Each structure stands twice: as C-alpha cells, then as structure tokens.
Amino acid sequence: MKKVVIESPGGYEKLKIRDFPELTFKNDTIIVNVRAIGINYADCLVRFGVYESAKKYVGWPITPGFEFSGVVKSVGSQTSRFKVGDEVVGITLFNAYATEVEVKESQLFHLPHGFSLIEAAGFPTVFFTAYHALFQLVKIYPKSHLLIHSAAGGVGSALVQLAKAFNFTVTGVVGSSHKVDEVKALGADYVIDKSTQDLWGEAKKNAVDGFDAIFDANGYTTLKDGYKHLRPVGKLISYGAHSLLPRGGGSGRVNYLKAAIGLIKSPRFNPLQLITDNKSVVGFNLSFLFARQDLATEAMTDLMRLALERKIKPLKTTTYKLEDVGLAHQALESGKTVGKIVLVVN
Numbered sequence: 001m002k003k004v005v006i007e008s009p010g011g012y013e014k015l016k017i018r019d020f021p022e023l024t025f026k027n028d029t030i031i032v033n034v035r036a037i038g039i040n041y042a043d044c045l046v047r048f049g050v051y052e053s054a055k056k057y058v059g060w061p062i063t064p065g066f067e068f069s070g071v072v073k074s075v076g077s078q079t080s081r082f083k084v085g086d087e088v089v090g091i092t093l094f095n096a097y098a099t100e101v102e103v104k105e106s107q108l109f110h111l112p113h114g115f116s117l118i119e120a121a122g123f124p125t126v127f128f129t130a131y132h133a134l135f136q137l138v139k140i141y142p143k144s145h146l147l148i149h150s151a152a153g154g155v156g157s158a159l160v161q162l163a164k165a166f167n168f169t170v171t172g173v174v175g176s177s178h179k180v181d182e183v184k185a186l187g188a189d190y191v192i193d194k195s196t197q198d199l200w201g202e203a204k205k206n207a208v209d210g211f212d213a214i215f216d217a218n219g220y221t222t223l224k225d226g227y228k229h230l231r232p233v234g235k236l237i238s239y240g241a242h243s244l245l246p247r248g249g250g251s252g253r254v255n256y257l258k259a260a261i262g263l264i265k266s267p268r269f270n271p272l273q274l275i276t277d278n279k280s281v282v283g284f285n286l287s288f289l290f291a292r293q294d295l296a297t298e299a300m301t302d303l304m305r306l307a308l309e310r311k312i313k314p315l316k317t318t319t320y321k322l323e324d325v326g327l328a329h330q331a332l333e334s335g336k337t338v339g340k341i342v343l344v345v346n
C-alpha cells in the first residue's frame with residue numbers, strides 16, 4: 001500500500017508518497033481499499049506544522065487526511081454492518097491520504113444517496129462541520145438570517161446548502177468574483193463579493209438589524225466587524241483562522257511575521273460586554289472532538305436522511321491524482337477554489 005507521509009513541516013515538496021506493507025485487520029476493524037480522499041484546508045495546516053491536534057496526537061511523521069471513500073477489503077469478526085465489496089465513506093483522525101485505511105466500523109457509512117464514490121469522499125468533513133456549527137453548537141431559531149464567509153468553499157458551500165434546507169435566510173460572502181454565481185446556485189439569498197464590494201456596507205443593507213449568526217473561518221480580518229453586525233441573541237461562530245496564513249503564489253510555507261501580526265490584531269471579547277449586548281462568541285474544532293462519537297453519529301445520520309430527501313447534494317468537486325497531492329494543496333491554498341478538492345486513487 002501507499003501513503004502520503006510528511007516528515008517535517010514545510011512546503012508542497014514535503015508531501016512524499018511512500019510504500020508500506022499491506023494493512024492487516026483486527027477483530028474490531030475494517031480495512032478499506034481507498035478510491036478517493038477529500039482534501040481539507042486543515043490538511044494544509046498539518047503540513048505547515050501549525051495544526052494543534054496533529055501536534056498533540058501524532059507529531060512527525062504524519063499522514064494527513066480526515067475522510068475517504070472506497071470499497072471494503074476485509075472485515076473483523078466483531079464487526080457486522082459492512083461486508084467485503086461494500087462501497088463506503090469514512091472519517092478518520094488523520095491517515096486518510098493512503099491507498100488503504102483501517103478503521104472501526106463506527107467510522108464508516110454507506111454512501112450518501114445521490115453521491116458517487118468521488119463526491120462522497122468530500123462529504124463527511126464539510127457537512128459534519130456545517131451541521132455541528134448550525135445544529136449542535138448553538139440554537140438558531142427559524143427565520144434567522146445567517147452570514148456565511150467563504151461561502152463557495154468546502155465548509156461554506158455545505159453551510160449554505162444546509163441553511164437553505166432549513167429555510168434560513170443566507171447572505172454568502174466570497175473573496176473572488178467567479179464564486180458569486182456558484183453561491184447563488186447553492187440557494188443563497190444574497191451574495192457579497194468582497195473583492196469588488198464593501199463587505200459590511202452591503203451586509204448592513206441585507207440585514208438592517210444585524211445577523212442572527214455569522215460563520216467565520218477567516219479570523220482576525222472579519223471577527224471584530226462580524227460581532228458588531230450581530231443582532232441581540234446573535235452568535236459569532238469562529239471555526240478557523242485562514243487569514244493568518246499565506247494565500248497562494250508562494251512556497252506553501254507559513255509567514256510567521258504575518259501570522260504574528262494577525263494574532264496580535266485578533267479581537268479579545270469582553271465577557272461583561274457580551275452580557276450587555278446579548279451576543280455570543282463561540283468556537284469549535286472537530287478534530288479535538290473525535291472521541292464524541294455521539295455528535296458524529298447524530299450528524300451523519302441526519303445528513304444521510306437529508307441526502308436521501310435530496311435536500312443536500314454533492315458539492316462541486318475537482319479531482320487530482322494521488323501523485324499530484326502537492327498540486328491539490330497548492331490549489332486549495334490559492335483561495336480560488338470552489339467546492340471540494342478530491343484526490344483520486346488509481
């Protein structure tokens with residue numbers, strides 16, 4: 001079998017494909033022949049050497065990857081839900097960038113209805129993230145107006161789809177003009193192109209009294225203004241900080257000076273002010289919640305139902321060969337991509 005291995009932090013050249021012995025299953029595990037692997041921005045953070053859960057749970061060397069799809073190769077005697085030959089999609093805390101993956105059966109699911117093997121590889125992480133932010137982390141009331149940053153990206157597209165499936169009003173924000181129609185096609189009520197429009201001026205026009213929730217993985221560049229544009233009982237949901245990091249064109253390495261300046265500029269929220277304003281600031285990182293099987297099971301069960309009812313559909317998917325994993329990371333770091341990037345295993 002082959003795995004992508006990163007031995008130390010750095011640029012795209014650090015993603016090496018290495019040969020390993022075939023995996024052997026245990027009584028309570030299942031081995032999957034991987035056909036496709038979803039790429040997430042967090043995988044780039046792992047390669048940069050700044051992803052906290054990778055440092056805490058694995059260290060170096062590391063094989064990134066949170067999600068995959070494929071065909072069951074072998075099943076342990078204490079497993080019962082899958083048989084050899086089943087097409088499956090899976091979640092894992094790292095190690096998905098490989099031609100074979102060994103997981104517990106609780107980490108595997110049948111393909112969501114209407115998704116191909118390739119589309120399914122990009123399904124679990126972004127939809128689970130969006131589901132957690134919308135339905136598990138906070139309570140968002142019917143008829144709420146949501147502002148979703150990076151609305152054409154992986155998590156952003158999933159958030160827009162899920163929010164519209166539940167009839168929320170959605171303002172999507174994108175950083176490039178070619179993404180506007182993509183977000184409209186996902187059902188967003190308004191799209192703000194911050195490369196050509198005044199983000200908060202437009203936001204104010206769409207939601208005069210402020211938003212009920214704002215979903216932000218930018219970090220310091222938008223959190224402070226986002227807080228100001230919440231209405232009472234509004235929630236600012238912070239789940240990433242990609243504006244601290246390089247955006248395309250470079251060697252794929254962190255500019256630590258830029259990151260440090262961004263960290264210094266990150267807003268500090270005053271708890272007394274939160275009380276007076278009736279606003280909340282909440283954060284999460286699913287990679288530290290891997291032990292919370294209850295959350296994953298609830299989310300995946302509901303998401304499978306929504307796929308069956310055709311309320312959510314596959315994201316726009318761009319594929320790269322496993323051997324071109326460096327190009328796939330480069331594309332995601334360009335900030336120009338729409339939907340999901342998926343690696344395909346031959």
Ligand SMILES: NC(=O)c1ccc[n+]([C@@H]2O[C@H](COP(=O)([O-])OP(=O)(O)OC[C@H]3O[C@@H](n4cnc5c(N)ncnc54)[C@H](OP(=O)(O)O)[C@@H]3O)[C@@H](O)[C@H]2O)c1
Nearest residue numbers: 040041150153154155174175217239240246247285286335
């Ligand atoms: N906390 C969690 O549990 C969790 C789980 C999954 C993902 N995330 C976070 O969610 C965010 C989205 O992840 P994703 O995998 O779905 O990626 P993505 O949204 O498909 O791609 C990243 C998007 O972010 C924007 N962006 C802003 N600054 C950027 C930079 N310096 N480099 C690259 N892109 C930049 C770009 O969109 P615009 O220019 O249009 O804004 C870009 O298209 C990431 O920050 C990720 O770490 C968090």
